[in-house]
Amino acid sequence: MNRLKQWVKTITLYEIVAGMKATLSHLLNYKPVTLQYPHEKRTLPDNYRGMLALLRYDDGTEKCVGCDLCEAACPSRVIRVISAEVPGEPTKRYAKEYYMDMTRCLFCGMCVDACPVDALGMTREFEWAVYDKRQLHLNKQQLLAIGDRSFPVREKRLELQHPNTAFFNVAFKHVPQKPV
C-alpha cells in the first residue's frame, strides 16, 4: 500500500508540483528581502565597529598621549605610534606620528579597549572601498579628520584631575568620574 502510494506520487510528479507551488507562492506574495544598497542603507546596530578614528578634547587638543598601548594590543599590527615629549613639558608625551594600515585591520576594537585616555574611537563609517590600497594607510591627520567628522560632540578635558590620572585612568575619590 505504501509502495503504491509512493508510485502514484512519482507518476503524478507530486513532489515537483509541491515544490513549484512553493516557488509560485513566493512569486505571488512578493516580499523581497533585498536592500538596494547604495540607495538605501541598513540601520547599523548600536555597538557597530566601523572605521577607527583619533579623538580630540573639546578645546581641540589631541587626546592621545603616545603610550603605545594600542600598538601593543593590536593583534594584526595595524597601528604604529611614534611617541615624543611635549615640547617644554618634560612630563607629558604625545604621539608625534600615528599610522594605521587599515588593509590589515580586522575591527576587533581591542585598541579602543586598551586606550587609557579614550583617544581612539570606532566610528560608524564602513564605505572605505578604494581603488589604490595605499590610500588605506592613514596618518595622524587623516585619523583625526575621521574623528572630527564622526564625533562632532567632543569630551571635555577633565581640568581638576591630577596630570597623572590622565595617564593611568585611576579614579580618585576627590576627582569627578569620567562618564562611562
Add this chain to the structure above:
Amino acid sequence: MTELGLRFFLSLTQIAVVVVIVIVTVLILTLAERKVLGWMQDRMGPMEVGPYGILQPFADAIKLFFKEDIVPAGANKFLFTAAPLLALIPAFIGFAVIPWGPDWTLEINGIIYKPFVISDINIGILYILAFASLGAYGIILGGWASNSKYSLLGGLRSAAQVISYELNVGLAIIGVIILAGSLSLVKITNAQSGWFWHWYLFAFPAPQIFAFVVYVISSVAETNRVPFDLPEAESELVAGFFTEYSGLRFAFFYLAEYANMVLVSCIAAAMFLGGWNAPYPGTILELLGFPSLAWIENTMWFAAKTYFFLFLFFWLRATLPRLRYDQLMRFGWKVMLPIALANIVVTSIAVYLFPNS
C-alpha cells in the same frame, strides 16, 4: 516587378519580421528570467538600469558588443568561430514553419501567400527536429574547439543528453502526428480548432497528456535548461561548453539558447495546446464585427500559450536542483522512452478504433 522578385520580397519581409519578433522575445526573456527568478527567490532581480531595471537587456547587449573577443591559445580557430553560428542558425531556422496566426491566404498580383507562416511545407515538424539536432553540433564543436577541459566535458555531456532526449521529443510528437494525419504544423493547428477539448492535449480518441509531459520534460533537457543543465553546469564546469567564449560569440550562444527555448515553446503550443486557436470556437473580434482583425486575437492566444511555456522554464529553474548525470540518462532511456512508446501504441489503437473522430 517580376513575379520572382515579388515572391522574394514577400518572403524576405516575413523573415525579417519573424527574426525581429524572436530577437525582441529573447531580449524580453533575458530580463524576464532574471526578474521571475528573483521574485521567486525573494529577491528583486536587476533594478539599476532604467526604471525597475527594464533596460537591462540593452545594457547587457552593449556590454557584450564591446567586450574583447578572446580566442584561447591552442583553440581550433575555424571551428571556434563556426560553433556559435552552428548553434545559432538551427535555432532560428526552425521558426520558418511555425504558424503564428490564422491560416489565411492573401493574393498580391496573382501570387498567393500565407501571411502568418513563412513557408507551409508538408514536413514542417520533421524539418524542425532535423535542424534542432544540427544545433547540437554547435555545442559539441564549441566544446571541443576551445581546447579546455571544462568545455570538452560540457560538449560531451551535451552530445549524450541531446541525443537521448531528442529521441523522446520525436516519439512524443508522433502521437499528435497520428491524430492529425499530417506533419505540417499548419494542418496540425487547423485540426485543433473549436473548443479547447479539441486541443490534442485533451482530444477525444487519445488525449496526449503523457506525450505532453514527456515532451515538456524532454524539451527542457534538449534546450539545456535547469534541471537538465549538465552541459553548462555552473558549479561543476564553470560554464560548460562556452567557458572560453566571450563577447559577441558568447552572445550568439546565449541567443541560440533562448531562441531554442522560444522555438520549443512554440512547438508545444502549436502541437498540444491548439496553436493560435482560442479555447472557444471562432474569435470574439469576429463576433463583434471585425473579422479582418481576428488575427490579432489569434496571435495573442499563440503568444499567451508560448509565454506560458517560457514561464514554465523559469519556474522549473527556480524550483528544481540539477540532476546527476546517471539519473539523467536513466530517466531519459528507462522512463521517458517507454512512456513515449506506449503512448504511440495506445494512440494508434485508439485512432484505429475511432477512425472518424
